[in-house]
Amino acid sequence: MVMEVSQVADQRYEIAHLKLVPKRHVGRMVAAAVVLALLAGLVRAFAMGQIEWNYVAEFLFAPAILQGLYNTLIMTFAAMALGIILGVLIAIMRISGNPVLSSIAVGYVWVFRGAPALLQLLLWFNLALIFPTIGIPGLFEFRTVDVMTPFVAAMLGLGISQGAYTSEVVRSGLLSVDSGQYEAARTIGMTQMKMLRRIVLPQAMRVMVPPIGNEVIGMVKLTSLASVIQYSEILHNAQIIYFANTRVLELLLVASFWYLVVVSVLSIGQHYIERYFGRGAKSIRATI
Amino acid sequence: MSNDILVKAVEVTKNFGSFRALDAASLEVKKGEVCCIIGPSGSGKSTFLRCINLLERMDGGAIWVNGELIGYRRDGDHLHEISDAEISRQRRRIGMVFQRFNLFPHMTALENIIEGPVQVLNEPMAEARDRAMALLDRVGLADKAGHYPSELSGGQQQRVAIARALGMRPDLILFDEPTSALDPELVQEVLDVMKDLASSGMTMIVVTHELGFARNVANTVAFMEAGKMEEVGPASQVLSMPKSTRTAEFIKAVHN
Ligand SMILES: Nc1ncnc2c1ncn2[C@@H]1O[C@H](COP(=O)(O)OP(=O)(O)OP(=O)(O)O)[C@@H](O)[C@H]1O
Ligand SMILES: [Mg+2]
Numbered sequence: 001m002v003m004e005v006s007q008v009a010d011q012r013y014e015i016a017h018l019k020l021v022p023k024r025h026v027g028r029m030v031a032a033a034v035v036l037a038l039l040a041g042l043v044r045a046f047a048m049g050q051i052e053w054n055y056v057a058e059f060l061f062a063p064a065i066l067q068g069l070y071n072t073l074i075m076t077f078a079a080m081a082l083g084i085i086l087g088v089l090i091a092i093m094r095i096s097g098n099p100v101l102s103s104i105a106v107g108y109v110w111v112f113r114g115a116p117a118l119l120q121l122l123l124w125f126n127l128a129l130i131f132p133t134i135g136i137p138g139l140f141e142f143r144t145v146d147v148m149t150p151f152v153a154a155m156l157g158l159g160i161s162q163g164a165y166t167s168e169v170v171r172s173g174l175l176s177v178d179s180g181q182y183e184a185a186r187t188i189g190m191t192q193m194k195m196l197r198r199i200v201l202p203q204a205m206r207v208m209v210p211p212i213g214n215e216v217i218g219m220v221k222l223t224s225l226a227s228v229i230q231y232s233e234i235l236h237n238a239q240i241i242y243f244a245n246t247r248v249l250e251l252l253l254v255a256s257f258w259y260l261v262v263v264s265v266l267s268i269g270q271h272y273i274e275r276y277f278g279r280g281a282k283s284i285r286a287t288i
Numbered sequence: 289m290s291n292d293i294l295v296k297a298v299e300v301t302k303n304f305g306s307f308r309a310l311d312a313a314s315l316e317v318k319k320g321e322v323c324c325i326i327g328p329s330g331s332g333k334s335t336f337l338r339c340i341n342l343l344e345r346m347d348g349g350a351i352w353v354n355g356e357l358i359g360y361r362r363d364g365d366h367l368h369e370i371s372d373a374e375i376s377r378q379r380r381r382i383g384m385v386f387q388r389f390n391l392f393p394h395m396t397a398l399e400n401i402i403e404g405p406v407q408v409l410n411e412p413m414a415e416a417r418d419r420a421m422a423l424l425d426r427v428g429l430a431d432k433a434g435h436y437p438s439e440l441s442g443g444q445q446q447r448v449a450i451a452r453a454l455g456m457r458p459d460l461i462l463f464d465e466p467t468s469a470l471d472p473e474l475v476q477e478v479l480d481v482m483k484d485l486a487s488s489g490m491t492m493i494v495v496t497h498e499l500g501f502a503r504n505v506a507n508t509v510a511f512m513e514a515g516k517m518e519e520v521g522p523a524s525q526v527l528s529m530p531k532s533t534r535t536a537e538f539i540k541a542v543h544n
Contacts, residue, residue, distance in 0.1 A: 178390075180386060180388055180390035181390060181392065183343055183384075183386070183390065184384075184386065184390035184391070184392065185392075186343060186376070186379060187341060187343070187379060187382075187383070187384040187453075188379075188380070188403065188404035188408055188452070188453075188456055189376045189377065189379045189380035189404065189408045189409075189456065190376065190404075190407065190408055191372065191373060191376045192372060194407060194408070198403065198407055199392055202394050203392075203393065203394055277394075279394060279436070280393045280394045280395065280396075280436035280437065280438055281393060281394075281438065
């Protein structure tokens with residue numbers, strides 16, 4: 001009797017010979033099948049549609065397109081650099097505790113976040129209408145139309161409005177740094193600027209990089225606004241070509257292709273920048 | 289004899305709004321002495337320390353460190369507030385160790401110690417590095433030089449923080465409850481480093497609840513209550529035969 005029980009128990013706890021059947025994700029398989037079917041339909045539509053794929057291939061590396069791509073990248077870099085410099089400056093003014101500086105910062109964000117980027121671009125480009133010359137009287141003076149080229153107008157319009165958004169990102173980064181860090185930096189005799197540069201900003205960067213990466217990617221596409229003031233970025237050049245040869249969709253696809261390439265490369269870059277500024281920090285993923 | 293005095297605080301007063309956190313608090317600490325400040329929570333101990341290195345601006349009274357008036361420049365019978373750059377210069381000679389360590393998390397232990405000497409004192413990197421390694425060795429952490437603070441225990445972080453303060457070659461180090469955030473078994477390693485520091489002649493003002501440390505290491509003990517220095521005297525006298533009944537009650541309460 002006793003022996004029988006122990007034999008039954010032995011069999012029940014013996015699992016070495018059992019086969020493991022993995023969980024079947026039926027829902028996932030169905031969803032994947034549906035998506036694949038839809039994609040196939042889409043590919044077929046494009047293949048059968050009135051798209052001349054040889055034109056797409058031909059213009060993908062056309063000099064005017066590559067030049068436009070180059071100008072898009074330059075404008076993204078210039079406007080974003082201006083935006084980040086202004087953003088850091090405005091954020092520091094905002095938290096400086098100096099009432100004059102912090103009011104200026106609040107006013108800046110209010111004004112430049114309050115008007116569409118396209119409108120600001122047009123304002124800069126048409127500045128000559130109200131100020132025919134700019135400069136400091138007696139010292140130097142330029143004709144506004146000479147200075148306010150499409151490049152300069154686009155950079156100012158995009159960069160200055162970007163600065164208003166970026167300053168809020170920078171400010172949240174600065175606020176994320178523990179007050180003990182400010183005190184430790186002061187205690188070793190750092191001046192305000194050195195403290196920001198060496199201690200506070202490097203830590204704030206960890207918080208700031210993901211949203212700024214987002215903004216850079218947004219800026220790549222926002223530069224297409226500059227086409228309205230005749231800046232030769234990629235969309236503008238694609239339009240010029242299709243005005244001549246009427247291959248509208250083909251050229252738009254060419255431009256989309258390049259935007260996608262640039263955004264992909266930037267996303268990869270962002271990954272490495274995040275890793276750099278995350279040094280010394282415990283990974284969040286490991287703690288979830 | 290008076291040039292033996294390193295820290296002299298005279299009737300320091302500090303208000304937060306209508307609340308008086310420091311009420312005419314006076315204290316003298318001689319060169320090479322250890323002074324422990326004890327007292328109940330909220331009595332103004334941290335605020336007093338923070339006035340000494342200008343993390344907090346006092347509303348009345350004056351503090352001299354090494355004969356130099358802190359936070360002001362005296363011009364005849366006028367006191368001028370000094371510039372931010374001057375404040376930074378005065379802070380260099382006053383180290384501070386915090387309850388929560390406040391190491392720079394994006395720098396290794398070694399980089400934490402090098403930062404001040406290189407960035408603030410403009411010391412050459414090679415020299416700063418050698419000194420930092422020697423300091424890490426002194427606090428028993430030579431093998432942790434390349435570790436980030438997040439990879440160190442609380443006790444190790446606090447020892448790095450002490451080494452960081454020493455890296456600035458301070459005249460004086462302020463400790464604000466340096467062991468209160470530590471697990472009980474890590475307290476002693478930090479107290480040992482501080483004791484070692486005291487016997488090497490460093491002037492220290494230590495806010496602490498470790499009465500044993502105060503008894504063994506401190507030269508003077510100050511008992512604070514409600515923003516006032518209720519009783520200041522030789523460590524053995526204040527801790528064993530306090531004159532003030534409030535001091536006696538506090539010490540009795542801590543021992544229980
Ligand atoms: N920034 C501040 N604003 C307003 N009140 C403050 C501020 N800092 C301190 N206080 C108040 O001043 C009093 C003294 O604070 P302090 O931190 O110096 O006390 P403490 O003796 O160090 O206490 P503990 O032992 O809890 O650290 C407390 O009542 C506190 O609430
Ligand atoms: Mg305190």
